[in-house]
Amino acid sequence: MLKGIAILLVFQSTGEVVAHFTQGVVPGPVLGMVLLLIFLVVRKNIEPAIAQAADSLLANLSVFFIPAAVGVMLYASSLQQSVLAWTLAIILSTIAAITTTALCLRWLLSRTQKSASKIP
C-alpha cells in the first residue's frame, strides 16, 4: 500500500516538474497520469502495490472533491444573483453532453462492428 502510494506520488511529482517547465499548459496531475499510463503500458504489467493503492483511492474518489466544493459558502451572494444562469447552464449542458457522447459512441461502435463483421 505504502509502496503504491509512493509510486503514485513519484509520478505526480514528475508531472508537476514537467508542468512547471512547460509553463502549466497541461496541469501536473494529468501529466503524471499520462506518464504512469505510458509506464504501465510499456511494462505490460500492473504491479499489485500500485493497483491496490490506486483502487483504494478511486473507490473513494468523491471525497476528494468536497473541500473545494464547500467553498460555495464564500460565493453565496454572487451565486444567488445569477442563480438561473449558472444552474440552467450546468443542467442543460450536462444533459446535452451525456446525450451527444452516448448517441455518437453507440452509432460509431455499431458502424465499426458492422464493417468488422463484413470482412470474413
Next chain:
Amino acid sequence: MKATPNISQGLPSLADIWVYLSATPLFGLTLTLVSYLIAESIYQRSNKHPLANPVLIAICAIIAVLTMTKTDYQTYFQGAQFVHFLLGTATVALAIPLARLWKELAAQALPLMIAMLMGGAVSVLVAISVARLFDAPPAMVASLLPKSVTAPIAMAISQQAGGSATLTAIFTVSTGIIGALVATPLLNLLGIKDWAVRGFAVGVAAHGIGTARAYSVDARAGAYASLGMGLHAIFGAILLPLVARWVL
C-alpha cells in the same frame, strides 16, 4: 510550583474544548471524513439512489456544521486541505483503470475520441450560450467553460481564462452531481444498454463524481467512465485554453 490546575475553576467548559479543537487542522479533516462516511452510508442504504448523492449530502452537512459553529472556510480548509491534496494523487491513479482496459481502448480509439470531442464541444457551447442568455457576468462565464473536466484541470484552465478557481470548483462539482443524478434516467430514456457507452458518456460529461456514480452501479461502466474522464481531461487541458481565447 503550582502544577495542578486551579480546582475552583472546575473542568474546562465545552466552549473551551471547542475553541481548542476548532483551531487545529484536526477539525476540518475529521469533519470532512466523518460527513463523507455518513453520507456514503445514507447512499448505500437508499440502494444507491441518485438523489442521495454522497458528495451533495456531505457538502450540505459540512456547511451546516460550519454555519452553526460560526467557523469560517479558511479555518475549515486548514484541515480539509489534506483531503484536497489527494485529488491530484487520485488523478494520477486514474492511469490504472486505463491501463487495464488498454487493449480494448486501443481497438476503439477512433470512435471513443470522436464521441468525447463531440460531447465536450456540445457541453462548452451549451453552457456558455445559456449563461450569456441569462446575463451571467464574464468571470462566471469563464468559470463555467471548463466545468465538465475533472476539478484540478478545470481550476487551472479557468484561472488562465480569467475565471475564478473556486467558482469553477463549485461548478465542476455541481456538474458532477447533476450528471450523477440525470445519467440513469436519461440513458434509459435514450435506450442505451451497453455499459461501456453509458459509463463513457457519464465520464465525459460529469468527470470524477459521474465516474464514482458509474463505478457504484457497474464495474465496466466505471472503467469506461474513468476512460471518458481521462480522455476529456487530457484533451480538455490542451484544447480548452485555445477554445477560451476563441469564445470568451
